[in-house]
Amino acid sequence: MSSTASEASTYDLAVIGGGPGGLAAAATAAELGARVVLVDESPALGGQIWRQNRSRVVPAAQPWLARLEAAGVELRLGTTVWQATPPGNLHTSQGPIRARQTVLACGARELLLPFPGWTLPGVHGVGGLQALVHSGLEVRGRRVVLAGSGPLLLQVAASLTSHGAQVLRVAEQAPLSRLARFSLGLGPGKTWQAVTLANPRFRASSWPLEALGTERLEAVRLQRVGGSEILPCDLLAVGFGLTPNLELPRALGCRIEEGAVAVDEHQRSSVRGVFAVGEVCGIKGAPGALVDGLCAGASAGGTTIARPLLRKRDRQRRFGRLLTRTFSLREEIRQLARSETTLCRCEQVDYASVAAHPDWTSAKLASRCGMGLCQGRICGAATQALFGWGPHGVRPPLTPVPVGALFSHDIPPPPPASRESRS
């Protein structure tokens, strides 16, 4: 179908986000007979976790892609939703989309917190480095340190190792006692314990204090039990967990609780006709997102959710809460930045210039933090974690788009010919 429809076509369901949750919701609803459109910013399906490109095919995603195709789900890839009103009026970079219902499967992003040196070349987000490797960054023989918090650290460490990187350290800020409880909570046969124990580079109660280097990263200083250690390295991957992408849910007016979209047992948000699945309604990982998607697809497709599926979903939600408890950040993580440490990378605003203000709006107006290209996605989440500043208002475009994409229809016609003669 045309990707630049100039008039809104009406669907039964629009699914925003092509990760596991979105794929499952779209396939399920379409198989129940709904006319479904799936929208994703990136040119390929899979989301962050199943990120695919020309050289990378993710086996786990394949059955879902086949089901989408068989069920006739329409795809709008490379399409940015820049504004939305309930239940499914979407303004996109490729024209308007209208749907009777919407499933929000917008996923999560990394929480990056400022510490001295975190903006040096060679320092990456954990997920960011993973994505770079998937799209071809050569890490063979490079010395890598991973630091921060959450299961992603170990996952990415394993992936980097398989790509030939020399992983020197995986520093997890959570204490060993909590990690042990987490392992027990997973039950037998889960991979976490095995991976942890198998990795001699893993340290609990350890976190990044400072990235060292002049032109680029040369070493990292890590807090460890009883002192600190300096590890010379080529790459440092940091991440302090994931934070849901709430811009679109908030533009639609969905109620947010504890930093995630609040949903009921049918995955319905507080806004009629708007569902949410996966990380956007609470960090829980890909298996949890799939189950959410199956539930939302069934609800949006007009059927009841099977009991076993509901039980599975409840288990996944419990796992999500366990994740949150296990990897909650210790107070020291909030004290890492110095006055002169960059807090807003886009506008080059230092920590002290932001911390001097009572709230986000004042800080933003006076220092311009959050006014740059990332629209406050990074420093806004950081100030929320550091200072407890409430989430800031969302404004269109929810993601930067070409000015021309804000036109509701086509490019304006050329000026009248009569004026040309004067030039």
Next chain:
Amino acid sequence: MSRILVVGGGIVGTAIAADQAERGHDVVLICDSPIGGGATAAGMGHLIALDGEAAKVELTNYSLDLWRTVELPDDCDLVVCGALWVAADDREMQTAAAMRDRYLSRGIGAELIPAAQLAELEPELRPGLAGGLRVPTDAVLYPPNAARYYWHRAVKSRARHLTARVLTVESHRVQLRDDSSERWLEADWVVVAAGDRTSALLPELSIRPKKGHVVITTRDAPFVRHQVVELGYVGTTKSRAPVSVACNVQPRRRGQVLIGSSRQEDTHDPRVEPAVLDRMLRRAASYFPGLTRLTALRAWTGFRAVSEDGAPIIGSLRPGLAVATGHEGLGITQAPGTARLLGQLLAEEPPDLSAAPFDPHRFGSEAA
């Protein structure tokens, strides 16, 4: 020394607070949003010698002279880029010529730009335009920090800030709510500089909100050099159509481009409206076709405060109660003059310019 309560922390309120504090008065500024927020933060932030009725022009030029005397800190991002009024056809070029004569008669430099030179000055303008009028002294700045500049001056003269919501204003006193408790503050003068919220506090004054949309781009290669405004803009400022748009495109010091403008009556809804954005951006792109390839970072709205006759309202309403609002799109430009004029009126000094056109009683209401 008198106690002065200033209601409103925008550019007009902060300029008044500075003027009053520097006169030695005990000033308390009350607002419930950050200093320099509200319409001040939403506006395009131009210092522009807009053509129009004599009284407004006099206040504008008086204010622009005052702006030139202040040493703005770097974070105000002042750029004296000049304004370029663009004529689409010969009729508009005649308008430009008449404007030039008026500017020159007031001692403001202005030059007519023929079509060929227009392309040199602004290569991104579409071909086929008739020419323009350049006013080299016009400038743009970052308004929230301009308000903070005035506020810092006020603080230096011992003004204080109270974060609270003002519920009621009366002669000599203000009722406010902070931390969920309500109380009255007494003063010699209460000065209401609350923009489009003024009518909610003073129902006898009719101040209508006029909604505007603005879009800002990401930083990129230089796109425009001047604040480029279509000559039709002056018409839209007076328009009573439900929605009017005009091309108004500014360079910002940090390499962004600010795109306006729209005017809407009869709405209090602060949401960005895609249909209005569409019209506004198409209008701008009809002058700058290359705008469509720039990246839009943010869109927002704000409410201009408009009086019944379109002129500001500055002066004493009753003993112990004064007002300064109704500046429409010229709040930033006219703030220093407004503060100085109000200061002279309250001190019963001879004003530097005629205050009658801004008299709060001119509308003939019972308040008179």
